[in-house]
Amino acid sequence: xxxxxxxxxxxxxxxxxxxxxxxxxxxxxxxxxxxxxxxxxxxxxxxxxxxxxxxxxxxxxxxxxxxxxxxxxxxxxxxxxxxxxxxxxxxxxxxxxxxxxxxxxxxxxxxxxxxxxxxxxxxxxxxxxxxxxxxxxxxxxxxxxxxxxxxxxxxxxxxxxxxxxxxxxxxxxxxxxxxxxxxxxxxxxxxxxxxxxxxxxxxxxxxxxxxxxxxxxxxxxxxxxxxxxxxxxxxxxxxxxxxxxxxxxxxxxxxx
Amino acid sequence: xxxxxxxxxxxxxxxxxxxxxxxxxxxxxxxxxxxxxxxxxxxxxxxxxxxxxxxxxxxxxxxxxxxxxxxxxxxxxxxxxxxxxxxxxxxxxxxxxxxxxxxxxxxxxxxxxxxxxxxxxxxxxxxxxxxxxxxxxxxxxxxxxxxxxxxxxxxxxxxxxxxxxxxxxxxxxxxxxxxxxxxxxxxxxxxxxxxxxxxxxxxxxxxxxxxxxxxxxxxxxxxxxxxxxxxxxxxxxxxxxxxxxxxxxxxxxxxxxxxxxxxxxxxxxxxxxxxxxxxxxxxxxxxxxxxxxxxxxxxxxxxxxxxxxxxxxxxxxxxxxxxxxxxxxxxxxxxxxxxxxxxxxxxxxxxxxxxxxxxxxxxxxxxxxxxxxxxxxxxxxxxxxxxxxxxxxx
Numbered sequence: 001x002x003x004x005x006x007x008x009x010x011x012x013x014x015x016x017x018x019x020x021x022x023x024x025x026x027x028x029x030x031x032x033x034x035x036x037x038x039x040x041x042x043x044x045x046x047x048x049x050x051x052x053x054x055x056x057x058x059x060x061x062x063x064x065x066x067x068x069x070x071x072x073x074x075x076x077x078x079x080x081x082x083x084x085x086x087x088x089x090x091x092x093x094x095x096x097x098x099x100x101x102x103x104x105x106x107x108x109x110x111x112x113x114x115x116x117x118x119x120x121x122x123x124x125x126x127x128x129x130x131x132x133x134x135x136x137x138x139x140x141x142x143x144x145x146x147x148x149x150x151x152x153x154x155x156x157x158x159x160x161x162x163x164x165x166x167x168x169x170x171x172x173x174x175x176x177x178x179x180x181x182x183x184x185x186x187x188x189x190x191x192x193x194x195x196x197x198x199x200x201x202x203x204x205x206x207x208x209x210x211x212x213x214x215x216x217x218x219x220x221x222x223x224x225x226x227x228x229x230x231x232x233x234x235x236x237x238x239x240x241x242x243x244x245x246x247x248x249x250x251x252x253x254x255x256x
Numbered sequence: 257x258x259x260x261x262x263x264x265x266x267x268x269x270x271x272x273x274x275x276x277x278x279x280x281x282x283x284x285x286x287x288x289x290x291x292x293x294x295x296x297x298x299x300x301x302x303x304x305x306x307x308x309x310x311x312x313x314x315x316x317x318x319x320x321x322x323x324x325x326x327x328x329x330x331x332x333x334x335x336x337x338x339x340x341x342x343x344x345x346x347x348x349x350x351x352x353x354x355x356x357x358x359x360x361x362x363x364x365x366x367x368x369x370x371x372x373x374x375x376x377x378x379x380x381x382x383x384x385x386x387x388x389x390x391x392x393x394x395x396x397x398x399x400x401x402x403x404x405x406x407x408x409x410x411x412x413x414x415x416x417x418x419x420x421x422x423x424x425x426x427x428x429x430x431x432x433x434x435x436x437x438x439x440x441x442x443x444x445x446x447x448x449x450x451x452x453x454x455x456x457x458x459x460x461x462x463x464x465x466x467x468x469x470x471x472x473x474x475x476x477x478x479x480x481x482x483x484x485x486x487x488x489x490x491x492x493x494x495x496x497x498x499x500x501x502x503x504x505x506x507x508x509x510x511x512x513x514x515x516x517x518x519x520x521x522x523x524x525x526x527x528x529x530x531x532x533x534x535x536x537x538x539x540x541x542x543x544x545x546x547x548x549x550x551x552x553x554x555x556x557x558x559x560x561x562x563x564x565x566x567x568x569x570x571x572x573x574x575x576x577x578x579x580x581x582x583x584x585x586x587x588x589x590x591x592x593x594x595x596x597x598x599x600x601x602x603x604x605x606x607x608x609x610x611x612x613x614x615x616x617x618x619x620x621x622x623x624x625x626x627x628x629x630x631x632x633x634x635x636x637x638x639x640x641x642x643x644x645x646x647x648x649x650x
Contacts (some may be wrong), residue, residue: 049547101546126272149273152275170273173435174273175433
């Protein structure tokens with residue numbers, strides 16, 4: 001069983017997102033380990049980008065904080081290797097296509113394999129452009145995660161047919177960020193996916209409360225939460241680790 | 257290779273949320289670009305509203321002063337709203353209306369594209385919101401008021417470097433938020449396919465006219481065509497009809513800011529590397545980790561870290577050449593053209609005039625050069641005065 005199958009093998013998956021290097025890579029390292037212990041099934045680790053066009057203000061600010069603190073892709077790879085000394089928690093990178101392309105897609109995926117990063121999520125790399133990274137992903141055993149959105153409609157089948165690992169279902173229009181209501185479209189989207197392929201579907205964008213998580217977990221295989229956690233990191237800074245761990249524990253409990 | 261490629265450049269690197277919107281746009285555009293009714297309405301707006309064709313003016317005094325090539329100015333500054341931006345905007349807003357969209361959004365740097373979009377939206381009865389970097393709303397305050405006067409809502413973008421690239425980021429974010437009734441009127445030959453093609457097609461009226469006017473006036477093609485390049489819309493518009501005429505030299509003038517050897521530059525071809533950003537593969541000013549560089553130019557309209565994919569390909573092919581022009585050279589050219597020809601150029605266009613001052617004397621008197629004067633300089637007067645140490649406020 002590979003790392004990604006493991007994520008969805010123990011009930012509904014809880015997938016927290018944090019930006020690497022926010023507020024520092026030392027804190028990120030501790031956050032990953034503590035979130036895993038608190039019940040996270042997969043850690044989505046953001047490689048900060050100067051111009052994150054799919055992010056709302058909360059994660060944009062996290063990216064700026066991380067970059068101002070001197071975070072680089074090489075330093076993030078080194079940190080993941082340190083995590084691997086004490087933790088086997090599955091880790092996926094979330095970043096934009098340019099940091100991967102400019103770093104060198106082959107070198108990037110090779111480093112992922114060496115550091116034990118099992119997947120990459122690239123929000124500005126749609127189905128039509130996936131060949132940009134896919135050959136290198138395949139070569140080094142890194143899964144390129146496919147995304148579907150409320151506007152995907154007839155594209156859902158197309159995307160699902162070739163998807164691997166799990167499908168990242170974008171719950172709402174717009175950018176990342178906490179929302180009061182999660183749309184109903186996403187339940188329908190997942191039904192269409194499952195008609196085409198037996199693949200886990202995790203829902204992200206907008207989810208922040210245990211109630212929301214519980215609701216969307218009813219019809220999905222996992223829940224992704226970013227902005228709500230990044231907000232806790234921003235609020236407590238260097239002291240954020242226990243607060244984030246507690247949040248993760250509550251969220252995982254809500255979807256068990 | 258995916259759709260919308262210019263050599264290795266171009267493509268559609270955007271969030272899934274927008275994919276159906278750009279596919280719909282491509283389909284609708286492919287229909288309307290051959291629809292006689294649409295073309296007739298578009299041409300009628302260009303001619304009867306925007307004031308086309310624009311003049312091709314023989315700059316006799318400049319020609320005599322520089323003592324080389326015969327210089328013509330393509331007077332896009334005389335268009336309604338004062339720049340070439342209106343060509344593309346009338347096409348796109350008309351297209352948006354045909355597509356059943358009720359609202360347009362746009363990014364703007366100097367404010368010219370924002371003003372043009374607000375104008376077309378007012379004329380054609382669409383709701384309009386403009387995103388402009390906070391730094392640019394400060395240095396182009398008059399244009400902000402102009403847009404508001406035209407009924408648009410202007411958002412000052414405070415993220416990132418607070419300039420053009422951040423305005424594009426924010427407009428893209430807004431589009432993912434509300435795509436069903438909204439068209440994004442992209443202002444340059446950049447972004448995901450089909451934008452670089454649509455904008456180029458709408459701007460190519462510039463080179464079609466130059467060609468025709470030049471043949472009428474001189475009975476021959478020009479030897480060189482010069483235009484300033486940020487994203488590159490007036491440049492591609494000026495070059496397009498000449499790409500197959502290999503004897504015509506095509507010169508894009510990039511904003512070098514304080515100089516290409518400094519960090520304070522926006523000269524993408526001179527200092528950038530291959531990357532993928534704002535929906536396209538092209539050249540970008542960036543670091544070794546792919547973080548987009550904060551760029552600098554005195555000209556808000558050229559203050560952009562990338563270049564359109566068709567230009568990147570023309571550069572790769574060696575069909576067009578791209579030269580850096582500094583802030584100082586552009587300001588000198590701004591003053592020069594004002595004094596010599598009585599024409600105050602936009603500081604963007606002044607970059608092309610600056611390079612012409614170097615190139616024309618090296619050409620012979622039986623050669624002809626065309627400079628695209630992409631916009632008028634009224635908007636820049638206060639900023640240039642301040643650059644020269646004169647404290648004038650709008």
